[in-house]
Amino acid sequence: MTNTINLMLAGPRGKMGSEALKLVERTDHFQLVACLDRKHDGMNINDIDGLPNLDAPIYTDANQAFDEVNADVLIDLTNPEVGYEHTRLALLHRVRPVVGTSGFTTEQLNEIKRLSEDYQTGVVIAPNFAMGAVLMMRFSQMAAKYFPNVEIIEKHHDQKLDAPSGTAVKTAQMIEEARESQKQGHPEEKETMSGARGADYDGFKIHSVRLPGYVAEQEVTFGQAGQTLKVTHSSTDRYSFMSGVHFAVEQVIEHDEYIYGLENLME
Numbered sequence: 001m002t003n004t005i006n007l008m009l010a011g012p013r014g015k016m017g018s019e020a021l022k023l024v025e026r027t028d029h030f031q032l033v034a035c036l037d038r039k040h041d042g043m044n045i046n047d048i049d050g051l052p053n054l055d056a057p058i059y060t061d062a063n064q065a066f067d068e069v070n071a072d073v074l075i076d077l078t079n080p081e082v083g084y085e086h087t088r089l090a091l092l093h094r095v096r097p098v099v100g101t102s103g104f105t106t107e108q109l110n111e112i113k114r115l116s117e118d119y120q121t122g123v124v125i126a127p128n129f130a131m132g133a134v135l136m137m138r139f140s141q142m143a144a145k146y147f148p149n150v151e152i153i154e155k156h157h158d159q160k161l162d163a164p165s166g167t168a169v170k171t172a173q174m175i176e177e178a179r180e181s182q183k184q185g186h187p188e189e190k191e192t193m194s195g196a197r198g199a200d201y202d203g204f205k206i207h208s209v210r211l212p213g214y215v216a217e218q219e220v221t222f223g224q225a226g227q228t229l230k231v232t233h234s235s236t237d238r239y240s241f242m243s244g245v246h247f248a249v250e251q252v253i254e255h256d257e258y259i260y261g262l263e264n265l266m267e
């Protein structure tokens with residue numbers, strides 16, 4: 001029999017958090033022990049209309065929640081400021097974070113890694129939980145060795161707070177590891193409208209599109225004389241992220257170290 005995993009979820013009323021509640025509801029060995037929310041302190045998840053009928057107390061004070069509740073894993077699906085604080089607190093309490101929240105700075109990720117090492121507590125930072133997106137990143141990394149000229153175009157819904165997306169940043173880092181660094185485009189190119197060429201990363205460009213109608217999409221386009229290669233992935237439903245959340249929760253229990261990207265757990 002699989003051991004029960006006690007979960008604390010931050011952001012239960014959000015687009016991802018509410019989908020994660022459904023995942024918990026349909027997974028026998030996942031037990032929701034508390035939620036961290038911006039509102040509804042002292043209430044219960046099953047008091048809130050529209051959310052699954054799960055019996056778990058709501059806390060607005062994360063410190064209090066970690067002091068009072070015995071959780072194995074924190075799933076954070078909030079925003080960069082709050083998510084970073086939750087992740088720090090979880091590690092200080094030796095609760096293993098699974099972080100879907102995007103928009104952390106390099107300094108914040110380094111601090112999370114340091115805390116994970118100091119407290120010997122596993123943490124999974126997942127820029128994208130969708131398995132197809134993880135493969136898209138890996139395929140892009142493979143292509144970058146042979147096609148060093150590349151641009152990333154990521155497209156998201158217009159409620160997204162951070163740009164570029166966490167997926168685009170991670171893809172860029174993976175490409176950087178594989179390709180010979182170079183500055184792309186004409187050496188004398190000039191923007192006649194600010195931002196026209198997108199953000200710069202290691203000499204190549206990242207473009208962020210924000211429109212209603214999208215969930216999440218990314219196209220990585222490679223070019224060389226006479227040919228182009230595109231690697232694309234689309235999430236059309238947030239259900240696409242849930243098998244990755246499930247996988248990350250089960251994996252973080254088995255690891256005591258900092259893991260940045262699900263690809264590091266898949267091979």
Ligand SMILES: NC(=O)C1=CN([C@@H]2O[C@H](COP(=O)(O)OP(=O)(O)OC[C@H]3O[C@@H](n4cnc5c(N)ncnc54)[C@H](OP(=O)(O)O)[C@@H]3O)[C@@H](O)[C@H]2O)C=CC1
Nearest residue numbers: 011013014015016036037038077078100101102127128129
């Ligand atoms: N890794 C991945 O695969 C994916 C990651 N994401 C990332 O997950 C995060 C959440 O995305 P999404 O669900 O779309 O965003 P939403 O805005 O729909 O949800 C965020 C939730 O966090 C809540 N929140 C804000 N402050 C606090 C707080 N202090 N304590 C607890 N909860 C708080 C918000 O509450 P309120 O509404 O009251 O402000 C809201 O319910 C984002 O960073 C996004 O980029 C998204 C999809 C996939």
Ligand SMILES: O=C(O)C1=N[C@H](C(=O)O)C[C@H](O)C1
Nearest residue numbers: 102127128160165166167216
């Ligand atoms: O905000 C979102 O929606 C998403 N955020 C993550 C990111 O920043 O890459 C993952 C996915 O793209 C959806």
